[in-house]
Amino acid sequence: xxxxxxxxxxxxxxEGDSAVIKxxxxxxxxxxxxxxxxxxxxxxxxxxxxxxxxxxxxxxRIAVTLNKTAKHFSLxxxxxxxxxxxxxxxxxxxxxxxxxGAGTKLIIKP
Amino acid sequence: DGGITxxxxxLFRKEGQNVTLSCEQNLNHDAMYWYRQDPGQxxxxxxxxxxxxxxxxxxxxxxxxxxxEKKESFPLTVTSAQKNPTxxxxxxxxxxxxxxxxxxxxxxxxxx
Numbered sequence: 757x758x759x760x761x762x763x764x765x766x767x768x769x770x771e772g773d774s775a776v777i778k779x780x781x782x783x784x785x786x787x788x789x790x791x792x793x794x795x796x797x798x799x800x801x802x803x804x805x806x807x808x809x810x811x812x813x814x815x816x817r818i819a820v821t822l823n824k825t826a827k828h829f830s831l832x833x834x835x836x837x838x839x840x841x842x843x844x845x846x847x848x849x850x851x852x853x854x855x856x857g858a859g860t861k862l863i864i865k866p
Numbered sequence: 867d868g869g870i871t872x873x874x875x876x877l878f879r880k881e882g883q884n885v886t887l888s889c890e891q892n893l894n895h896d897a898m899y900w901y902r903q904d905p906g907q908x909x910x911x912x913x914x915x916x917x918x919x920x921x922x923x924x925x926x927x928x929x930x931x932x933x934x935e936k937k938e939s940f941p942l943t944v945t946s947a948q949k950n951p952t953x954x955x956x957x958x959x960x961x962x963x964x965x966x967x968x969x970x971x972x973x974x975x976x977x978x
Contacts, residue, residue, distance in 0.1 A: 798972070799958070
């Protein structure tokens with residue numbers, strides 16, 4: 757079946773450094789690529805999303821890039837802060853159904 | 867305040883019992899979803915509903931059932947046929963397909 761691979765599973769960075777999380781998807785019909793942040797014991801929250809007609813999107817310290825040819829998309833967080841510590845999920849899909857990556861636990865070291 | 871509520875936050879049941887998880891939204895969204903989350907895994911779609919009185923199976927619908935009698939409510943029943951029901955269950959809603967999904971706080975179900 758269709759799947760989304762997400763790497764790394766855990767990422768530890770020094771506060772102030774950048775973090776990059778990568779996802780690869782298999783369904784070439786996917787045209788919507790959101791990123792969600794989940795804090796412990798809570799539901800995920802959308803932090804940024806991109807659609808297939810756009811290659812890059814930025815929102816303050818967060819950016820997402822999409823390479824449809826290679827079926828890759830990545831999340832970039834610059835100037836990381838302690839409150840960025842959480843689990844991040846990528847997803848890919850079209851219409852109502854999203855396929856989710858397994859998640860990346862981001863640890864910000866003081 | 868607009869949002870999605872799920873109740874209860876924690877639920878304990880004995881094996882062989884059916885259990886219903888509540889999900890209510892006041893965002894006036896047409897679409898609603900139920901996901902299951904297991905440790906170290908991504909979210910897996912159980913059921914979704916595009917509109918009242920209509921719903922479709924997701925990837926792991928076996929052992930679950932839903933209803934959508936009202937726009938704001940989408941309860942999930944975990945039946946005794948679900949072989950491994952212990953998990954964290956998340957409900958979400960969206961205004962449209964390929965739109966932001968808003969999640970509730972989740973219900974952690976433990977079956978022993």
